[in-house]
Amino acid sequence: MNSLFSTIRPENKPIAVASLFIMVILLIGTAYTLSVQGSAPLLSPNYLLQQLQTGSFLGIVAAGMMMVILLGHIDLSVPWTLTASAMMAASVGGDMALPTGIAVGLAVGLVNGLGIAYLRIPSMIFTLGVDSVLRGLMVAHTGGFAPQDQATPLMRFLAAERLLGIPVAIFVWAFVSVCVALILTRTSFGRSVYATGNREGAAFLSGIRTRMVIIGAFMVSGVCAAIAGVLLAGYSAKAYQGMGLPYLLPAIAAVVLGGTRILGGQGRYVGTLVGVVLIVLLNSVLSIMQMPEAGRQIIYGAVLIGMLLVYGRGARVAS
């Protein structure tokens, strides 16, 4: 077992550990339901698909977040980018709803990218500022009330309907995943993201237009948040204040659990997928166990630290 573990390449190790942990969660959850209710809902395909459907929103946000984290940056504007896209899409309505939502995401990503790439303001603080500006814009737009606009039928279809027995939202997540994975592994932009994340100065000297790379990555993150927002609005039939907040920290956690280095430059997209599934299943098992919020938060934090300790720790400072 030990020799098998050591043959896995270092960047794949987190993915293997996280996959194992998913099995453990499923086993524990099933053992619990078998002993308490005498049934195993966790293993039924229908239940799992339902969980993945609600997990797809997190998955899409995490895909965009990963691009930014690979650069060594972070996007804290996700909550209100998501909300703003959803609100604008719902209030424009009709055929233009979807393009409007995505355009909002693109615009926010562009502003983020410009501020970070050209003004050289730390992403942590610039995206935070953009987030509060977006919040202000939306408060002014809605007048502080819950908006009355309904999601369009297309948004409802994408988020809540099923196609061939599988929720459409999972198809959307799969599509976004394939796009991001292809961008990261098959395009020069993807390679530039890794290079810039490893050492921006070196990437710049080797002719990569690192500013464009940063702007591009933030635009991907903005679009992903926008797609998640439009879907979430479709799922709950309308947009509402604070719909994006529960997605920020889990998205960062999912990316890091999947083995992406928080300082940038290293990580595989498969890992992020595994990380999202892990968080979604952990949440659903805890809610089956009717764990109160307090215990849930503690377990959540403990799992995150425990997994990171297992993944292997950073190098010791030696020079």
Next chain:
Amino acid sequence: MESFKNALAASIRQSRAFYGAVALLVIIYLVYNILHPHGFSSAVLVQNANEMAAIAFLAMAQTVPVLLGGLDLSVGAVMTLTSCIASELVHGSPATILFGMVMTLLSGTAFGLLNGIIVVYGRLQPIIVTLATGAIAIGLALFIRPKPGGEIDADLNWAVTNSLRDLVETYHLFNPDAGWFAPVAWIPVPLLALLAVAVLVWIPFRKSVTGRTVYAIGSAEGAAYMSGLPINRAKIAAFALAGFFAACGGLYLAIQTSSGNADVMQAGAYTLNSIAAVVLGGTSLLGGIGGAIASLVGACILRVISFYFRIVSIDPLLQPLIEGLVLLAAVSLGALRTLRVKNNLDLFR
């Protein structure tokens, strides 16, 4: 006199951002008081100081890990946890009140210590460790106080959230109307508490070897290691100190509101605002430059901006937008640095 002038000039050159922040604070606070319909008064100052105290403590807490080049995403959660602990303990006889306050501060420090130990011996990135421990702190807070409530000694609440004169009067320390006392009687207690913590805890820490090491690690960790500085001790101490400052904030918040509330949203908002305050004060997120006093100033700027909405008539619906734009503009001032850079490569540090 001449040497003092030179020293001041050198100090200004070395920390432009800090003096810029001080100047900004002085200007906006003066303008605020000029525009205020009733002008400057002790009552206004007391109210302002009360609103600043919690975020100012948190900004000081955030500063120490930031100086290391790290970030502490758990400060808001630790503040929430300690305020819940305080709402359980800080009432009863004077002895139990004192015991409760000490326990509150100790528990926050212990939580920070735990953060530091995980960061150092787990060799993990602070930002992600504190993201996780922040969740644990919120969980513990919810465990202690599933619903908002609790009890804080009423005298303490009155004494700590008012001017010095009320403090003396509440506890019958001496005649509050004594002539020698009059010049300082108007000073708000929260302001004094902030300054006391800054002077008694932060400044000795900064001057110690451990404190200097925190700065050295933020500038160049490898060089600090090669110079034989106690790196591990400094990192653990930095996070423990952050926990202590956060606990001061939590204790103050509990006393101010006379209750504890395990509010997840509030914890997150405080954490993010603490980062903004640190940056506004002129501390570099890359580490090695800045200080807790600077963050104190940054936190005050952040709060004074929101005071303006009370006296200037702006559509309340536009307030969050203007607040956001001001914050964005203030942090964008940091971009002036790019104009001074002679070599493009210096931008990529």
